[in-house]
Amino acid sequence: MNDDKPRRPSEPPPRRRRRTQQERSAETRALLLDVTVECLAEVGYAGATSQVIAERAGLTRGAQLHHFGSKAQLVTAAMEYLFERRIEEFRAGAAELRSAADFTSGVLDLLWQMVSGPAGHAYLELAIAARTDPELREAMVQSTRRMDAQVDATFRDLFDAPAEAGGFFELAIWAVFALLEGLAIERIVRPDDPKLEQILTLLKQMAPMAMSPR
Numbered sequence: 001m002n003d004d005k006p007r008r009p010s011e012p013p014p015r016r017r018r019r020t021q022q023e024r025s026a027e028t029r030a031l032l033l034d035v036t037v038e039c040l041a042e043v044g045y046a047g048a049t050s051q052v053i054a055e056r057a058g059l060t061r062g063a064q065l066h067h068f069g070s071k072a073q074l075v076t077a078a079m080e081y082l083f084e085r086r087i088e089e090f091r092a093g094a095a096e097l098r099s100a101a102d103f104t105s106g107v108l109d110l111l112w113q114m115v116s117g118p119a120g121h122a123y124l125e126l127a128i129a130a131r132t133d134p135e136l137r138e139a140m141v142q143s144t145r146r147m148d149a150q151v152d153a154t155f156r157d158l159f160d161a162p163a164e165a166g167g168f169f170e171l172a173i174w175a176v177f178a179l180l181e182g183l184a185i186e187r188i189v190r191p192d193d194p195k196l197e198q199i200l201t202l203l204k205q206m207a208p209m210a211m212s213p214r
Helices: 023-049 050-057 061-066 071-095 105-114 117-128 135-156 163-188 194-209
Strands: none
Touching: 023 050, 023 061, 023 105, 023 117, 050 061, 050 071, 050 135, 071 105, 071 135, 105 117, 105 163, 105 194, 117 135, 117 163, 135 163, 163 194
16 A cells, blocks of 8 residues: 655745835945945045946936935935944944953044044045035035934943033044044055154043043
8 A cells, every 4th residue: 555645746936025115225225325435435526426326336327316316415325324334343343342451542443443444534535525515515514413423422332421521521532533534634645654653642642531431
């Protein structure tokens, strides 16, 4: 007697779920932001034209305009997009330094890497271009305010900052960023100048006066 159970006819492989319009739109937007970041890093703000970005992304100019109505909107969105990624990396790196003997110095090293890297260069490119471009300047003002809020929250989480000393703490963070951004510019034209490293060392020595690690 054959006890074999009847075999089911072979079933077709499950169909892949079709992406929703919202998912496709989000993917296209992310692609545009990635390509814009690459263009800013490679050819700067002047070279990162809307047409170049659209061609690199494999999109039509109309498709690009559907997501970002102007170049100013696109490049500032790309800068914030890159900043979001870098600030998360910064937070993760700072968390690993919690038990380090010189926490403040380690945090400043991480911050210097961020300011002098792609995220910092993208910001400098746009900040300089905004001086003579009113539309870009307005977009940068709004974008910078949003990023300032994240930086403030991040550093308040990393360091003890009493509420009554909030103004001084905020000024100290701004001073650190201003100095590091200036050094990032100087390093472009003075790549081998030992004074840059000496200034970083001096900053690490002075930082504990304003910031107290947890």
